[in-house]
Amino acid sequence: MSLLAVAVGGRGVVDPTEPVLRADDEALLRGRAAFETVRVYGGEGFRLSEHLARLGQSAERIGLPTVNALAFEELAAQAIEAAGVPDAVLRLYWTPTPLALALVSALPDHHDELRERGQRLISLRGVRADAPWLLPGVKSTSYAVNMAAEAEARRRGADDAVFVDSQDVVLEGPTTNIWWRRGRTLLTPSLELGILAGVTRAAVIELAQVLEYEVVEGTFALAELAAAEEAFTSSSVREVMPVVELDEAPLGRGPAADELQAALRRAAIVPA
Numbered sequence: 001m002s003l004l005a006v007a008v009g010g011r012g013v014v015d016p017t018e019p020v021l022r023a024d025d026e027a028l029l030r031g032r033a034a035f036e037t038v039r040v041y042g043g044e045g046f047r048l049s050e051h052l053a054r055l056g057q058s059a060e061r062i063g064l065p066t067v068n069a070l071a072f073e074e075l076a077a078q079a080i081e082a083a084g085v086p087d088a089v090l091r092l093y094w095t096p097t098p099l100a101l102a103l104v105s106a107l108p109d110h111h112d113e114l115r116e117r118g119q120r121l122i123s124l125r126g127v128r129a130d131a132p133w134l135l136p137g138v139k140s141t142s143y144a145v146n147m148a149a150e151a152e153a154r155r156r157g158a159d160d161a162v163f164v165d166s167q168d169v170v171l172e173g174p175t176t177n178i179w180w181r182r183g184r185t186l187l188t189p190s191l192e193l194g195i196l197a198g199v200t201r202a203a204v205i206e207l208a209q210v211l212e213y214e215v216v217e218g219t220f221a222l223a224e225l226a227a228a229e230e231a232f233t234s235s236s237v238r239e240v241m242p243v244v245e246l247d248e249a250p251l252g253r254g255p256a257a258d259e260l261q262a263a264l265r266r267a268a269i270v271p272a
């Protein structure tokens, strides 16, 4: 992560190399903190209020103090301004101390290339969060498993992973939601499976309807994804990213991923 700016609750903008966490913060000791990753377009966080609402819900579920959305908005604006670039990645953290952090980093430079080529995915067994203590839909900093899955995918020569449960039900990627197309129908796993309610996923549902695709959310076997006419992932940073291979078998390319990516950019980029 190439860090451009950091703002700390109660302090404002600080030097990005300055230490900001207390040694007894459980964000560090237990991975117990809530976070959000937001795409910044033209100096504005895309759907920031939805991200802040999710941050508030994650905080509540892991027993953190209530999130002050307004204070986070101000902190985010300070960090974005200090970063001085229009397009970037904004990360917001809320820890048990409590401590509010806004980090702005440069966009990864390989995503447009990856979108051209398409991603290779491998399926990996994940945890289906079907009990409250497995924190369904919570975006907490306990992401070591997600990062290990990404690393395993890369070790096997793929770009990313898609988690399935013990019955091969498709869940989500380590940092993405997954989609595929059959005719004019877009399919994506249901939020009832304990996956993260992606902000981009919600945007794609809206945009798909405008583009006259039907969206079906449900419980689907991996074989259905493997038999898709095309597939793609959605996430704040990678946006809509086509999938061209699943478990070393080719997947077709189709129009939906490109149409949705274009529609997402149109929705995100506010004319000056």
Ligand SMILES: Cc1ncc(COP(=O)(O)O)c(C=O)c1O
Residues within 6 Å of the ligand: 037, 172, 173, 174, 175, 176, 177, 195, 196, 197, 198, 199, 200, 201, 234, 235, 236, 237
């Ligand atoms: C597990 C998981 N699923 C899905 C997503 C996509 O969510 P969003 O579209 O809000 O970025 C993320 C984002 O990081 C994630 O961590």
